[in-house]
Amino acid sequence: MAHNNTHETEWKGYEKAIFQISFIYFLIQSVPLDWKYYKTVFSIQWSQLNYHDLINITRYYPQFITPSAPEFGYVNWLIVLGIAAIVAAIWTFRNKERTDYDTLYYWLRVVLRYRLAFGVIGYGIIKLFPVQLPGPTLSDLNTPYGDYFTWKIFALTTGISTAWYESFLGLIEIVGGLLLLNRKTVTIGAGLLAAFLVNVVIVNFAYDIGDQVYSSYLLLIALALLVYDTPRLFQLLVLGKKTIANKFHIVFTNQQKSIRTVLRTAFLLFTLLFVGVTGYNYNKDAYIYPKTPGLKNAYGYYNVKEFSINGKPIPYSLTDPQRWQNVVFEKWATISVRTSRPLNVNISNGTSSSQDDIDRKYELAGAGGRNYFNYGIDSVNQVLKLQNKNSTAENWSLHYERPDEKTIILSGKNEKQDSVYIVLDKINKQYLQLKGRRKPLTL
Numbered sequence: 001m002a003h004n005n006t007h008e009t010e011w012k013g014y015e016k017a018i019f020q021i022s023f024i025y026f027l028i029q030s031v032p033l034d035w036k037y038y039k040t041v042f043s044i045q046w047s048q049l050n051y052h053d054l055i056n057i058t059r060y061y062p063q064f065i066t067p068s069a070p071e072f073g074y075v076n077w078l079i080v081l082g083i084a085a086i087v088a089a090i091w092t093f094r095n096k097e098r099t100d101y102d103t104l105y106y107w108l109r110v111v112l113r114y115r116l117a118f119g120v121i122g123y124g125i126i127k128l129f130p131v132q133l134p135g136p137t138l139s140d141l142n143t144p145y146g147d148y149f150t151w152k153i154f155a156l157t158t159g160i161s162t163a164w165y166e167s168f169l170g171l172i173e174i175v176g177g178l179l180l181l182n183r184k185t186v187t188i189g190a191g192l193l194a195a196f197l198v199n200v201v202i203v204n205f206a207y208d209i210g211d212q213v214y215s216s217y218l219l220l221i222a223l224a225l226l227v228y229d230t231p232r233l234f235q236l237l238v239l240g241k242k243t244i245a246n247k248f249h250i251v252f253t254n255q256q257k258s259i260r261t262v263l264r265t266a267f268l269l270f271t272l273l274f275v276g277v278t279g280y281n282y283n284k285d286a287y288i289y290p291k292t293p294g295l296k297n298a299y300g301y302y303n304v305k306e307f308s309i310n311g312k313p314i315p316y317s318l319t320d321p322q323r324w325q326n327v328v329f330e331k332w333a334t335i336s337v338r339t340s341r342p343l344n345v346n347i348s349n350g351t352s353s354s355q356d357d358i359d360r361k362y363e364l365a366g367a368g369g370r371n372y373f374n375y376g377i378d379s380v381n382q383v384l385k386l387q388n389k390n391s392t393a394e395n396w397s398l399h400y401e402r403p404d405e406k407t408i409i410l411s412g413k414n415e416k417q418d419s420v421y422i423v424l425d426k427i428n429k430q431y432l433q434l435k436g437r438r439k440p441l442t443l
Contacts, residue, residue, distance in 0.1 A: 051277055
């Protein structure tokens, strides 16, 4: 392997020092050195892939300490920087005679190009379908605005536009990532992604989404790739002066070219695998919401017409902690109940991977005001087995009757073994968000 540089220059002392620190820093940040990462990779059931497995592979970055809050994750950056400074000092001492690092700089950019492409294409695909930010559920449409964390408001607002806006955002990430795979279009791709990721970082901080560190990490890589051509772009576009492109490149042997082609093809095939798996999950099992179908023809919003405990009727109340106010049956096996009693609000972002419906928490994450129950159906005995997803120690067993298509009668025991009797009356409620504003509406 040789290199060809028609404009070879000797590096200044401070340039070498900055490069040495940067080289070590970005290698530690980009190349998986944590054994737990490889444990995750080898624990994946490749015959039953899901997009969470693939996302877990793409979002690696070193964590020496687990932060108590997302913004404290930047401490890990300082640790990596300290390690890089120490190694760079030793490197300088042992290699004082070297005049340039053009070849190493080339390979560092290769690592950063593929690391950034790996990350943004992964997230781009789950926006393109869209899986990352699905539209609001019926329970969401019946939850007061003030009962949401800011991140959930952003997620639902973006998810409403699933057919257009979110998919467009994903397309930008995918296109930017693919541009990084060709050396001639790296600057275009890095510039596109830098502009995109600035917005992502700001959104993470403004809405407290929780991915501040990772989005900043991807932005840092994009900016590092842009640095290479920034002086020439400034001279050309701002100063309007004649600018000579950097002609440095590596001359590969035929065997090395073949290896490079194989690796690039493998990367693209993995990307296509990612597309296929995500598309399958989106059409068959969105995976962020429960997958088990709910009670047949029960989907809808219900007013709680009657509510009794141990034979004692409790009239409708906005303050009684026992009284159910309204109920939503989702298309999947979840019902959500509006009450005034305190509940355990799920403060996660709800995107953790799980095959079990009870552990799929996105529908209740970041929201208050409603208790979410996962339920199993015994259709022979007409019994619903409810388990509270906000507090898994709470279990209800309720017999159901359906005297007509609008009414569901529930009777049985709650978690305290009290006898309960509940009559639900389905309301044909209309939602402006689903109707749009192109036609006259009467609600």
